[in-house]
Amino acid sequence: MSLALAHTDETVQLDRTTGAARLSVENRDGRTATSDLYSAQPLRILLPRPGVGEPMTAVLANLSGGIVGGDLYETDINVGVGANLTLTAQAAEKIYKSSGVEAENRLTMQVAEGGVLEWLPQGSILFDRALFRQRVRFDLAADSTLFAGAISILGRSAMGETFASGRYREHWDLTRDGRLVWADRFELADPAGAADASSALRDVSCFATALFARPDAADDLDWARDMQAGAVGDIRCGVTAIDNNLLAMRWLGPDAMRLRNAVGTFWSAARVRWLGLPARMPVIWRI
Template sequence: MSLPLPRHQRAHGRAELGFVHTQRGTVLKHLYNAAPLRVLFPTPEPDDVPLAALVNVGGGLAGGDSLEVSVRLEAGAGATVTTPAAEKVYRSAGDITRLDTALEIGPGATLEWLPQETILFDGARLERRMQARLAPGARLLAAEMLVYGRVARGERLGHGALFDSWRLWRDGRLHWADAMELGGDLATPLRSPFGFGGAEASALLLLSAGQDAALAARDLLRQQGFDATLPRPGLMLARWLGPAGAVRESVARALPMLRADALGLPARLPRLWTS
């Protein structure tokens, strides 16, 4: 007599956020969250936009878990969405961990999407999809960072799977698309000089704004020694590969400069990045 294999409990969290611009400034219009995802609202600095923090109360994600996030800003609104800590993706027995994000930014609205890093444990299997839709005059400043293994413990990502996809629409038309896929033996491409060159982490910083703002942001980052480019009109990209600490430090240096130069916001990181 053979017994059926046990079925593991899976977590499927969801968060929905909606902001609207009023005479009092930007205020929350819609909120929904389902465990293990919760949304907290730390008090922002008096001169800053509303701040929302996405919290995974489960402490990490296993194979078969999923998180869905939807953020909508109506015309003229401004907000920052971040996380209080790094997200951890644990080793999987075979199932995929899924992270799906949908951003909708109305005319003249400004959204900062600034989660802290995602750490891939050895054996993790992650599928992450980002979709952002920008109306005329909308602005998006976004940063995401991946760490390949628990580097603080000396662990490097050796096997597993990663699919990371970005789709950005502006004025109803696809403006930029990007994807990365790795599977099976991950140690080889991560070590290869023609791949990741032994990097512990990678990061992407994106600014979608007007052409003048994107051009000024590119020049500003280049003046600070960062690699930045304009793959499309009005879209600035910067990427980093290297030691996990150095990559995070570079992103943390670049963000305040872009907040001030491109968005007219205070030159500071979200408080949760430094607390």
């Protein structure tokens, strides 16, 4: 985030940040390799050595330490034909309170024929009075594979803080072979009202979404429901088959750590079954 200040008689106006990152990978003789890498501060894409049995791993880092009102971040990920990539984040993203301007994070991920993308960020923590919109778009080829998820935490519970005011919007779109398969629109514009007894978000301080997209994804609907059944009692969860090619999973709960553990347990088992990877979370996610 830029620290340049413009002083007026009544207010202090901050220069807001525009960050960008781009990564393309391709299959070179059976090995996934980088074909394009670009980043503009404060975003950066790190490429650590993957663990044993892991595919190429990319870590998206925000060097500013968080997102404030007016910031705009754009990330583009392209997985080429037959390539395999795990994408995660360096840490949970902090969304700070805003003075009145919305911040936005845009992510676009393309997966070509035979490509595999696993995307699991650390999560987003919304501070009270944050104004934030996240737009996520997945463009998949007919036979590509996607396992993607996100965790949202409403307020800093460890600090005794709740997300009592502000606005949070999350938009996801998934296309396969050019056809829109799934569109999800979430908007929380009245956090205090959402805590009302009649609200689906009553007693909820965090939630997670995951998608598994593959031509035969629906065949594992019962397996996914059985795996979710082991979640801690106060974690509500469910799985829906959108069509033969897509499973959508949800988790809601009152405690971020218990929800994170529930997601991690499910994810560890699912990445073995769906991606042929080790039964563990990526190292960076477990730190």
